[in-house]
Amino acid sequence: MAHDSHGDHGGHHVFDSKILIRTFVGLLVLTVLTVVTAFGERAGWLPLGPLSVPVALGIAGAKAFLVAAFFMDLWHDRGTNLLVFVGSIVFVVIFIGITWLDFGYRGTFEESVREPLDIIQEQQLEAEAANESVLERFEAIPLVEEADPVLFGTEPAAAPPEAAPVDDAAPADEPAATN
Amino acid sequence: MATPTVTVDDPHVAEHGGAHGDGHHGAELAKGYDGNMYPSRKQFFFHSSEQQFEASKLGMWLFLATEILLFGGMFVAYGIFRALYPEVWEAASLQLDTLLGAANTVVLLLSSLTMVWAIRGIQMDNRKVLIGNLLATIFLASAFLVVKYFEYELKFHYGIFPGSNFELAEDTQTVSELSGVPALEPIVVVEGHAGDAGHSEEAAAGDGYAEAALSEEEIAKQEIFHERRAGIFFAIYYMMTGIHAIHILIGIVAIGILAWKAWKGAYSSVWYTPVENVGLYWHIVDIIWIFVFPLMYLI
Numbered sequence: 001m002a003h004d005s006h007g008d009h010g011g012h013h014v015f016d017s018k019i020l021i022r023t024f025v026g027l028l029v030l031t032v033l034t035v036v037t038a039f040g041e042r043a044g045w046l047p048l049g050p051l052s053v054p055v056a057l058g059i060a061g062a063k064a065f066l067v068a069a070f071f072m073d074l075w076h077d078r079g080t081n082l083l084v085f086v087g088s089i090v091f092v093v094i095f096i097g098i099t100w101l102d103f104g105y106r107g108t109f110e111e112s113v114r115e116p117l118d119i120i121q122e123q124q125l126e127a128e129a130a131n132e133s134v135l136e137r138f139e140a141i142p143l144v145e146e147a148d149p150v151l152f153g154t155e156p157a158a159a160p161p162e163a164a165p166v167d168d169a170a171p172a173d174e175p176a177a178t179n
Numbered sequence: 180m181a182t183p184t185v186t187v188d189d190p191h192v193a194e195h196g197g198a199h200g201d202g203h204h205g206a207e208l209a210k211g212y213d214g215n216m217y218p219s220r221k222q223f224f225f226h227s228s229e230q231q232f233e234a235s236k237l238g239m240w241l242f243l244a245t246e247i248l249l250f251g252g253m254f255v256a257y258g259i260f261r262a263l264y265p266e267v268w269e270a271a272s273l274q275l276d277t278l279l280g281a282a283n284t285v286v287l288l289l290s291s292l293t294m295v296w297a298i299r300g301i302q303m304d305n306r307k308v309l310i311g312n313l314l315a316t317i318f319l320a321s322a323f324l325v326v327k328y329f330e331y332e333l334k335f336h337y338g339i340f341p342g343s344n345f346e347l348a349e350d351t352q353t354v355s356e357l358s359g360v361p362a363l364e365p366i367v368v369v370e371g372h373a374g375d376a377g378h379s380e381e382a383a384a385g386d387g388y389a390e391a392a393l394s395e396e397e398i399a400k401q402e403i404f405h406e407r408r409a410g411i412f413f414a415i416y417y418m419m420t421g422i423h424a425i426h427i428l429i430g431i432v433a434i435g436i437l438a439w440k441a442w443k444g445a446y447s448s449v450w451y452t453p454v455e456n457v458g459l460y461w462h463i464v465d466i467i468w469i470f471v472f473p474l475m476y477l478i
Contacts, residue, residue: 014212015299024292028285035281038477042273056473063469071295072462078233081240088244092251096258103259 013076023070027063034059209449213304217447232452239456243463246426250467253419257474260411271412272475274339276330280476283326284468290319291465294434294458301451306441309454313438316461320431327424339413419471426464433457 034056040046048055069075074082208216209228225231261268293315300308437457440446446454 014302015295017296017299020292020295020299024288027288031281031284031288034473034477035277038277038473052478056478057470060470060473064466067291067462067466067469071291071465072459080233080237084237084240084244085247088247088251092247092254095248095251096255099255099259100262103262 013073015073019070023066026066030059030063030066211304212302212448215304215447217304217449220450228449232455235452236455236459239459243459246460246463246467250419250422250470253415253422254470254474257415257419260415264411267409268412269478271409271416272478274334274413275416275476276333277476279326279330280472283323284472286319286323286326287465287468290316290323291462293319294461298451298454298458301441301446301454302448304448306444306446309446310438310441313434313441317431317434317438320427320434324424324427324431327420334413416475420475423464423467423471426467430457430461430464433460 037046037048037055037059041048041052068085074085207219207221209219211217219228221228221231225234293312297309297312297316300306300312434457437446437454440453
């Protein structure tokens with residue numbers, strides 16, 4: 001019967017009552033599901049953790065799909081309306097996505113740019129200070145002296161290796177300080 | 180196209196059409212679902228009634244796209260501030276009554292069903308079904324607004340306002356606590372809130388000022404929840420639900436006009452474009468609520 005008149009008056013699709021009722025029941029079930037999920041999460045017996053938002057949004061998306069497809073009849077509609085609908089959603093997603101890129105990474109790039117100026121300079125100063133304190137200790141404690149009596153017989157042989165690290169450290173410091 | 184259009188009184192119409200320049204008042208008839216002839220209301224610049232219907236619907240969809248983008252902006256604001264202050268968001272979200280929100284969701288879904296059922300009615304030339312379901316939709320929409328009113332009322336009672344006085348007194352129970360669900364700390368009035376000195380009409384605010392000497396620890400605890408950030412949540416809450424409620428109001432008016440015109444016999448299975456378009460509008464309002472509900476009340 002519906003099909004006869006379908007042809008008759010130029011393609012207006014008459015809603016199928018069964019589909020409408022099923023859609024509504026589906027929407028009710030999803031609503032109950034999302035509410036129970038939320039309560040379960042608050043009461044603690046449903047630990048979703050970081051999935052909480054995606055799950056809620058997923059259920060909402062499923063509900064929106066049901067409404068758009070069967071109540072708004074996009075399922076049987078021509079493509080143009082669907083294009084407009086999906087297009088608007090795409091633009092909202094772009095809106096959210098790019099704003100998120102801004103807020104999510106705000107400060108990240110600034111810091112990487114600022115690092116050579118502030119932090120590395122500070123690290124250089126710290127390294128210089130550390131070097132100086134280490135130098136004092138190198139002068140005070142002759143490190144090689146303990147091994148000397150056993151391995152080598154001569155005392156003066158210990159003096160050159162002691163002086164060597166001091167000489168090495170000093171030139172290494174200077175270019176860093178001048179920079 | 181295949182639509183069997185019959186022209187009433189052919190030569191007369193030809194004259195008439197030339198004189199008035201519009202074919203608006205149903206000179207053309209077309210066979211409806213029930214076999215009777217109804218005015219097609221086809222404008223002369225459309226190829227067919229079908230094309231006219233689809234064009235009108237596409238225009239409506241373009242409008243709906245702007246609606247989606249309008250609410251999209253608010254969703255973006257919601258998302259950003261949620262990402263910035265997640266714990267404040269979760270705490271503030273518990274101030275909303277989940278069950279009332281869920282009840283409103285069901286009411287709105289049901290109203291969507293009655294709306295589409297009204298369209299189905301007129302598609303089958305059943306004017307009683309059309310008018311009955313339109314009135315049912317108006318009733319459900321009004322019920323939604325009444326529930327919304329009580330929600331707002333409850334929040335005003337707690338001292339949560341769209342403006343600056345969003346904080347609660349310290350011992351105020353949250354709605355979630357009242358319904359037996361463990362909740363986070365209530366949002367409290369913080370002392371030393373400079374702007375509130377002039378707004379001391381609230382009892383809640385008065386309680387807040389009594390506690391002049393707070394320990395460092397208490398202040399630190401309050402820092403998490405109060406700030407002005409919970410105010411951001413409620414500002415967005417009031418803005419989104421408020422604009423949504425305005426859409427519901429506009430929908431009620433539009434559906435009321437539909438019901439009135441339907442009662443006067445304006446629509447038939449041949450021409451029911453306004454019913455279809457208002458229906459689309461109503462469903463998009465429903466879809467927006469479908470997203471507002473979990474974001475505000477659940478997570």
